Amino acid sequence: MPAYVGIGSNLDDPLLQIERAIVELGRLPTTRLIAQSRRYRTAPMGPQDQPDFVNAAVGLLTQLGPQALFDGLQDLEQSLGRSKPKVRWGPRRIDLDLLVYGAVELGTPRLTIPHQGLTSRAFVLYPLADFAPDLLVPGRGRVGDLVRQVTTTGLEPITGD
Numbered sequence: 115m116p117a118y119v120g121i122g123s124n125l126d127d128p129l130l131q132i133e134r135a136i137v138e139l140g141r142l143p144t145t146r147l148i149a150q151s152r153r154y155r156t157a158p159m160g161p162q163d164q165p166d167f168v169n170a171a172v173g174l175l176t177q178l179g180p181q182a183l184f185d186g187l188q189d190l191e192q193s194l195g196r197s198k199p200k201v202r203w204g205p206r207r208i209d210l211d212l213l214v215y216g217a218v219e220l221g222t223p224r225l226t227i228p229h230q231g232l233t234s235r236a237f238v239l240y241p242l243a244d245f246a247p248d249l250l251v252p253g254r255g256r257v258g259d260l261v262r263q264v265t266t267t268g269l270e271p272i273t274g275d
Contacts, residue, residue, distance in 0.1 A: 151241035157268030171241035
């Protein structure tokens, strides 16, 4: 099943944290990393008295079900040193969000697919559009259309200068 994961970090060398997470995502059981976005520097969504984030997205092919994949993402966050933020949308070493899982729409107390904030967050849509502009987000539309509905304010691709 194709699945798409958003990645973010703003602590402890965020670019390095993103790279570590991408490597580990490719090591999840019965899962293969098939695509990844550029990296983006983004202004924090929550409290502004924290460092900018680095964000990216990846595409996976997985045999894990949506809940098993979500559990794997949470386990991976813990192994990469994530601790519970002290404030909502506060600083974090790593954040892994299951954005889309095939054509599945799911709403449980632990997991919502597609991810609730996907359609309104440039730091999610722009990375997805790098490699999956034609991806149909169930019940929401195509990534290439959704990305045109959000502002790029506070979003900057990271180049290899």
